[in-house]
Amino acid sequence: xxxxxxxKVSRWWWAAKLPLFILVVSVLxxxxxxxxxxxxxxxxxxxxxxxxxxxHPTTQNFxxxxxxxxxxxxxxxxxxxxxxxxxxxxxxxxxxxxxxxVFVTLLSLLAASLVAFVLTKRPFPGSRFLFNLLLASMMVxxxxxxxxxxxxxxxxxxxxxxxxxxxPGLAKAFVVFYFRQMMLSLSGDIIDxxxxxxxxxxxxxxxxxxxxxxxxxxxxxxxVAIGEWNNFLWxxxxxxxxxxxxxxxxxxxxxxxLTFDPQSAAVLMAASLAVSLPAVIAFLLFQRQFxxxxxxxxxKG
Amino acid sequence: MTTSFTQQxxxxxxxxxxxxxxxxxxxxxxxxxxxxxxxxxxxxxFTDYHATEAPIWVGWSNYVELFGDERFYCALWxxxxxxxxxxxxxxxxxxxxxxxxxxxxRTHQWARIAFFLPSVAGGVGVISVWKWLANSESYGLFxxxxxxxxxxxxxxxxDPAWSQPILIMMAVWAxxxxxxxxxxxxxxxxxxxxxxxxxxxxxxxxxxxxxxxLPMLRPTIxxxxxxxxxxxxxxxxxxxxxxxxxxxxxxxxxSALMLVTYLFDHGFxxxxxxxASAVAWVLTTILFVLTMINMRIGRASEEV
Numbered sequence: 001x002x003x004x005x006x007x008k009v010s011r012w013w014w015a016a017k018l019p020l021f022i023l024v025v026s027v028l029x030x031x032x033x034x035x036x037x038x039x040x041x042x043x044x045x046x047x048x049x050x051x052x053x054x055x056h057p058t059t060q061n062f063x064x065x066x067x068x069x070x071x072x073x074x075x076x077x078x079x080x081x082x083x084x085x086x087x088x089x090x091x092x093x094x095x096x097x098x099x100x101x102v103f104v105t106l107l108s109l110l111a112a113s114l115v116a117f118v119l120t121k122r123p124f125p126g127s128r129f130l131f132n133l134l135l136a137s138m139m140v141x142x143x144x145x146x147x148x149x150x151x152x153x154x155x156x157x158x159x160x161x162x163x164x165x166x167x168p169g170l171a172k173a174f175v176v177f178y179f180r181q182m183m184l185s186l187s188g189d190i191i192d193x194x195x196x197x198x199x200x201x202x203x204x205x206x207x208x209x210x211x212x213x214x215x216x217x218x219x220x221x222x223x224v225a226i227g228e229w230n231n232f233l234w235x236x237x238x239x240x241x242x243x244x245x246x247x248x249x250x251x252x253x254x255x256x257x258l259t260f261d262p263q264s265a266a267v268l269m270a271a272s273l274a275v276s277l278p279a280v281i282a283f284l285l286f287q288r289q290f291x292x293x294x295x296x297x298x299x300k301g
Numbered sequence: 302m303t304t305s306f307t308q309q310x311x312x313x314x315x316x317x318x319x320x321x322x323x324x325x326x327x328x329x330x331x332x333x334x335x336x337x338x339x340x341x342x343x344x345x346x347f348t349d350y351h352a353t354e355a356p357i358w359v360g361w362s363n364y365v366e367l368f369g370d371e372r373f374y375c376a377l378w379x380x381x382x383x384x385x386x387x388x389x390x391x392x393x394x395x396x397x398x399x400x401x402x403x404x405x406x407r408t409h410q411w412a413r414i415a416f417f418l419p420s421v422a423g424g425v426g427v428i429s430v431w432k433w434l435a436n437s438e439s440y441g442l443f444x445x446x447x448x449x450x451x452x453x454x455x456x457x458x459x460d461p462a463w464s465q466p467i468l469i470m471m472a473v474w475a476x477x478x479x480x481x482x483x484x485x486x487x488x489x490x491x492x493x494x495x496x497x498x499x500x501x502x503x504x505x506x507x508x509x510x511x512x513x514x515l516p517m518l519r520p521t522i523x524x525x526x527x528x529x530x531x532x533x534x535x536x537x538x539x540x541x542x543x544x545x546x547x548x549x550x551x552x553x554x555x556s557a558l559m560l561v562t563y564l565f566d567h568g569f570x571x572x573x574x575x576x577a578s579a580v581a582w583v584l585t586t587i588l589f590v591l592t593m594i595n596m597r598i599g600r601a602s603e604e605v
Contacts, residue, residue, distance in 0.1 A: 017401060020397070020398065020401045020402070023398070024402075024412050024415050024416070027415055027416055027418070027419070027474065027478065028415055028418070029434075029442070030427055030430045030431060030434060030474075031418065031422070031427070031430075033430060033433070033434060033442060034426075034427070034430040037430075037433070045440070046438070046440050047440060048438070048440045049440065049445050049448070050440045050442065050445055111326065111327045112327070114323060114324065114327070115324045115327045115328075118320045118323060118324050119324070122317075122320045124313070124316075124317035124320060124321060125313060125317070130324075130328065133336065134331070137331070137335045137336065137339075139589075140335075140339055140585070141535060141581075141584065141585055141588055142535075143535065143561060143564060143580075143581040143584050143585065144338070144339055144342045144578075144581045144582065144585055145334070145335060145338035145339060145342065146581075147338075147342055147345065147568055147574055147577055147578050147581065148337070148338035148341040148342050148345065148578075149334055149338050150568075150569070151341075151352065151574070152333065152334070152338070154352070167330070167334075168330075168334045169334075170327075170330050171327050171328075171330035171331035171334060171335060173331065173335065200319065201319060201320050201323060202323060226421065229424070230423065230424030230425065232424070232425050232537075232538045232541075233537055233538060233565075237569055247426075248424060248425040248426070251425045251426055251429055252425050252429075252538075252541075252542055254429070255425070255428075255429035255432055255542050256545065256546065265433055268429050268430075268433070269430065269433070271426070271429075272426035272427065272429055272430050273426075275424070275425070275426040276422040276424075276426045276427060279421050279422040280418070280421065280422045282421075283414075283417075283418070283421040283422070284414075287414060290417075290421055291417060291482055294420055294421070294479070295479070295482055295483050295486070
């Protein structure tokens, strides 16, 4: 217990804690299994019983120099950076995912902060209604909108285009709501002073509001970015060519082959590692921001 | 009268026009991708629509068909039981972990980071790894562990009896660390004097947990439970990755069929978009009722 005063820790207490430490280890097992699996050769991966330390480490699952497309060499297979998309393989999916995540996160946060600022600090007739509409839309689960949005995107001719992944997710009501909560506590004096000095709304937003809400931008940006990075269902609906595929989609496709083909499994472990690693590294570097950001909803509740 | 109206209008335009223009791009996207779809979806749920020809109005028949479909009840039951077990288990384990690893000690901090990892690096990647762990061959890790205890290998992904336990285990694994972190933050906000006073009165740690920590955390627990239920109710990619194949999305004997998978199956595999819209609205209604019940319980428990 966190605030328990120091007292004699009994042996029973430790006995009770042992299962918990086993739990700590087991929570990491999928990550460990993925990491060692990524560096195993296919024969070692399907060895019975499995090895817990890699005996013959290989980087074949990432890039196999011995693999020649079209030739059947049983010892060699296409690593993740040699698969599918012409020449580039997963590098291509990486760039797709990265580009879309950065684009949507940056633009949706900027737009939402501007909207929140105008609606709370520069109200106009009807602004209250617009805010309530944003609030009401948060009650509607995504299952309702996904079918019409699919039809809209198809009508716009965006199937298998980057627009389908970049545009529909830009207007995020919950981010507006989050920023509005932050801005309610923002003093009006500094803004009034800026108005008297002749600054326009855009100028005040950029030079005064954005710097003040910077901690909030990090806090809400992390869940938005993670959501985009992991987004699976929407890309599954609107993308079916390898040129525009994102990492989760490519992974999902590989995982579908898993039951039949050990080579896919070996490559899949490498691919899972590649998709998880950026998030893990970012998390270890910015633990506080990640935890604050991802649990942001709870502290207000 | 007219002049004053136009005067007022032009004054409003001069005063607010620029600001409205600034938020217009966002609002346009919001209207197209968040407001209009709600109305369109409501309309489509009363039509027969397969994306190729114009929708045909069919009244309530999608809903009638839906409530007559055995597969819908199968999905509903799977989803509700999954939701109840996942949300409750993740809260209980989250509380235990928070009580056990809540201190500022280095080891505890590292343990919390480990438990939080699935919230950061979750998604399709790790779920695919789970699929490999649950592999039916004896090189699948779960079956290896079973063999240590002398148990026969099990087809975790092929035996209907195992579909739900695997999905529940995976979801609890992913959610308990998240809950733990929220509970730890909540426990920090409980005044230390309460514990000190109780300790002076001779209360054991267990008594203090049940008589101070739990009651003080009640709002947090309720929040975590409700959001956990809502998230679990909408589960999609976990069962899809684990059990989806070319000819089915529900796993063996539909044992892994969830409501959203059911919607996906009708809407995007059979392109029965009218029917799928009806599924979406039934799903929304259930979610709404669940939220209302939870809020009622929350209010009642605060009054006590």
